[in-house]
Amino acid sequence: MIEVLDPLASQPGVILAALISDDGVPVAVPGTKVDAAGADGGALGDADALAAMCAGWLDELTESMSLLSCDAPRRVVMRAARGSLLLLRTSGAVLLVVLEPGLGPDELWLPMEGVAARIQRILRGMGEATATDSVSDLEPPSPLPKQADTTPSESPSASLNFGQTGGDPQGN
Amino acid sequence: MLSGSRIRQARKQLMMDPSPTAYAALAREHAWDGESEEALRVCEEGLVAYPGNPELQRLSERTRRANREDRLGELKRELREAPRPAVYAEMCKLLLETDQSTRAEECAQEWSANHPGPEPTLMLARVFVVRFLSDRGREAGRRAFDLLTECEKQLDRDPRPWKLRLELASAIGAWAEARRVASQLLELDPGDPVLEGHFRKLSALQEGAPTIAKALREVERTGNLVSDEQRETQTDGAKRDVRPLLQSLAAESGVKAVVYLRGSTGLVQGPKGATAERSARAMRRIVKTGRAAARRLGMGQVSSISLEGNFGSIAVVSGETDAGAIWCSGKLPRSREQALMNLAGVQAETDEVES
Numbered sequence: 148m149i150e151v152l153d154p155l156a157s158q159p160g161v162i163l164a165a166l167i168s169d170d171g172v173p174v175a176v177p178g179t180k181v182d183a184a185g186a187d188g189g190a191l192g193d194a195d196a197l198a199a200m201c202a203g204w205l206d207e208l209t210e211s212m213s214l215l216s217c218d219a220p221r222r223v224v225m226r227a228a229r230g231s232l233l234l235l236r237t238s239g240a241v242l243l244v245v246l247e248p249g250l251g252p253d254e255l256w257l258p259m260e261g262v263a264a265r266i267q268r269i270l271r272g273m274g275e276a277t278a279t280d281s282v283s284d285l286e287p288p289s290p291l292p293k294q295a296d297t298t299p300s301e302s303p304s305a306s307l308n309f310g311q312t313g314g315d316p317q318g319n
Numbered sequence: 320m321l322s323g324s325r326i327r328q329a330r331k332q333l334m335m336d337p338s339p340t341a342y343a344a345l346a347r348e349h350a351w352d353g354e355s356e357e358a359l360r361v362c363e364e365g366l367v368a369y370p371g372n373p374e375l376q377r378l379s380e381r382t383r384r385a386n387r388e389d390r391l392g393e394l395k396r397e398l399r400e401a402p403r404p405a406v407y408a409e410m411c412k413l414l415l416e417t418d419q420s421t422r423a424e425e426c427a428q429e430w431s432a433n434h435p436g437p438e439p440t441l442m443l444a445r446v447f448v449v450r451f452l453s454d455r456g457r458e459a460g461r462r463a464f465d466l467l468t469e470c471e472k473q474l475d476r477d478p479r480p481w482k483l484r485l486e487l488a489s490a491i492g493a494w495a496e497a498r499r500v501a502s503q504l505l506e507l508d509p510g511d512p513v514l515e516g517h518f519r520k521l522s523a524l525q526e527g528a529p530t531i532a533k534a535l536r537e538v539e540r541t542g543n544l545v546s547d548e549q550r551e552t553q554t555d556g557a558k559r560d561v562r563p564l565l566q567s568l569a570a571e572s573g574v575k576a577v578v579y580l581r582g583s584t585g586l587v588q589g590p591k592g593a594t595a596e597r598s599a600r601a602m603r604r605i606v607k608t609g610r611a612a613a614r615r616l617g618m619g620q621v622s623s624i625s626l627e628g629n630f631g632s633i634a635v636v637s638g639e640t641d642a643g644a645i646w647c648s649g650k651l652p653r654s655r656e657q658a659l660m661n662l663a664g665v666q667a668e669t670d671e672v673e674s
Contacts, residue, residue, distance in 0.1 A: 197616065204612040208626065211604035214597050215646075217630035225609055228418065228453065228619025 151269065152176040155244060155262050158255060162230060162245040165194060166266060169239050173198035178245075201234060201243055224252045237263045239270050326352065339365055339372040346378050350385075358382045387417055404434050411442045420450045437473035441480060444470055448487050454619045457539040463487060464531060478507055489521075491538050492545040494528035497521050542610045561586065561662065568658055573648045575631065578602045579662060581641035589646075602644040605635055625651070636660050 148166055153176060156164040161178030168174075175194035209219040223234040231246040233255060242263050244255060329345040342365030349358035362379035366372060394410045407430035414423035423446045431439035444466035451459040464487070470480040481500050488497035498521035505514055529537065538544060561579050568577045569588040576589035576598045585599030609624045626633040631648040636659045643662030645655060 200612060200615050204608055207608040207612075208605060211601045211608065212626070212628075212630065214601035214604070215630065218628055220626035220628040220630075220633075222625075222627040224623075224625040225613060225618075225621060226623045227613045227621045229421070230618055232613075232616070232618065 148174040148266070148269070149176055151262055151265050155242075155255075155258055158258060160247045160250040161255075162247055163194075163197070163243075164245075164262075165198065165243045167198045167202055167241045167243060171198060171202055197243070197245075201232070202241065205234060205236065205241060222256070233259065235259050235263055237267055240266055242266070337368065339369045339375055342368070343374050343378055346375070346382070350378075350382055355382050355386050355389075359386075384417065387413055391417075402429075402433055404430065404436075404438060407434070408438070408442065411446070415446065415449050418453070420446050420453070423449075437470055437477075440466060440473060441470045441483075444480065444483060448483055451487070452490060452544065454614055454617065455538050455542050455544065456614045456617055457535045458617075460487070460491065460535040460538070461532075476507060478504055481507075488531070488534075490544045490546045491531070491534040492529065493531045493534040494521050494524040496531055498525050539614055540611070542607075542614060562588075564658070564662055568645060568655065568662075571655065573631075574655075575646040575648060576644075577646075577662075578644040579641065580606060580644070598646070602633075602635060602642070605633070605644070606637055606642045609635070610637065623656075634659055636662065 152164045152166060152174065155161065156176040156178040158178070163175060163178055165173050165175035173194045175197070205219070205223070208223065212219060219236065221236050223232075223236075225232040228248065230248050231250065231252060233244040233246065233252050235242040235256075240263075242259055244259060246252065246255070326345070326348045329341070329348045333341040333345050342361060346358045346361040346365070349355075349361060359379060359382050362375050362382065365375045366379065369375065391410070391413055394406055394413065397406045398410065407426060411423045411426050411430070414420070414426060424443065427439050427443040427446055430442065444463055447459050447463035447466060450456075451463050464484070467480045467484045467487075470477075471484075474480060481504050485497055485500040485504065488494075488500060498518065501514060501518040501521055505511065505518060508514065528534075565577045565579060565586060565588040568574060574589065576587060576595075578588075578599050579586040580599070580603055585603060587595040587599050589595070590598050605624060605626070606621075610621050613619065613621045620639075621637045623637065624635040627650070631646065632651045633644065633646045634651050634656055635642055635644040636656075643659050645651065645659050647655070
């Protein structure tokens with residue numbers, strides 16, 4: 148994922164580029180203006196805190212939008228005194244970019260959409276792989292213990308075992 | 320020589336028609352000629368004749384900023400050649416004036432490393448006070464109080480850290496702490512009528528006042544300083560009617576709603592009845608949660624928030640005490656964004672709630 152985010156982080160004026168997955172796990176790449184990150188004692192220097200706060204804010208925004216009977220926003224931009232925060236929601240993840248003050252988001256949407264599409268492809272591939280791996284796990288357990296595939300020549304030994312351990316069925 | 324004739328021409332034009340445009344034209348000519356002091360003087364003269372004229376205000380602010388940038392360049396050179404406390408102090412002060420608190424902090428830290436002493440610590444405390452008052456983040460406030468305590472230990476009976484502490488404690492409503500500091504200041508300057516009046520007021524307020532930690536938490540949660548509320552009461556006389564601006568914005572094609580928010584009142588143009596109420600509530604939540612998120616992230620005051628989705632686009636411009644929001648069906652054109660900027664910060668009359 149870091150390689151996917153790298154082109155975004157290397158854009159001029161980017162302090163941080165990160166991807167927050169649905170389960171809240173962040174993957175962050177510091178940008179070219181890394182010195183500015185976290186300089187003010189905020190969460191910008193801590194990817195976990197940043198991811199948690201942004202995910203929380205997005206949830207709050209979704210709740211606000213539900214008052215207007217609207218879906219969650221796809222693109223969010225917050226311009227503030229010490230920089231701008233750009234959020235792009237895709238299915239299964241949120242792409243996040245922190246920009247230095249005075250820069251507009253217009254030039255960054257295109258690379259962000261590109262990265263989001265690439266992430267989607269990766270996530271889809273991972274999902275398919277996981278689905279294939281987990282097919283056998285999803286099968287219900289058989290009522291009898293699993294046996295190794297037997298060939299007809301092995302059946303006598305099986306009956307011999309029965310005879311040795313279980314004794315004579317007639318009680319002799 | 321050419322610029323001299325242009326200045327003469329602009330001056331003659333101003334004499335014939337003393338309009339804000341003519342004042343601005345003359346100020347611009349002076350600025351292009353490198354006479355920034357003269358440009359500033361013309362702007363001020365124009366602002367006396369036309370108070371609050373946006374063009375002249377913008378020009379005056381730009382000239383001031385240019386002057387400060389020039390001075391900052393000189394100071395940087397001085398610091399490279401011969402770093403000394405006076406240069407560091409002026410540099411930090413200028414950086415704070417230009418709202419560059421991160422660079423001011425770096426400068427104060429460099430000053431402290433090169434010339435350890437109480438003065439750089441006091442400057443650092445000032446940086447954090449300014450940052451807290453601008454961002455309303457608890458961490459910056461706590462750091463400012465810690466640095467002021469350190470300063471008070473180093474600068475025995477110096478009123479400067481106490482005054483800063485009094486300002487900070489009064490701004491967050493930690494009245495008991497403010498009263499304690501005011502009494503210390505009165506010990507230094509007994510009989511000061513302003514301080515005595517302030518002390519009496521603080522004595523009346525200290526009952527049940529929150530502690531510093533609690534007051535800082537409250538400021539971070541709400542984003543409001545006690546001093547903001549006082550200032551809002553004082554500026555009641557400067558209110559303007561925002562309704563015509565709301566109406567003109569709502570009349571444009573594709574606009575679903577325009578909302579102006581101040582205090583607990585929302586003026587809505589577009590939707591009617593319960594939909595209007597819901598729109599105002601939604602916009603208020605967007606502003607409130609956005610401001611809180613910015614404070615927690617350490618990004619400072621929010622100036623605008625934009626949302627895009629299958630609902631169209633919503634743009635919110637946030638002033639210090641008010642906010643304007645617009646909801647369009649498509650992408651928000653630049654002209655509307657500009658108009659929205661004029662909406663926030665107008666201190667409109669919100670005595671009545673309309674929808």
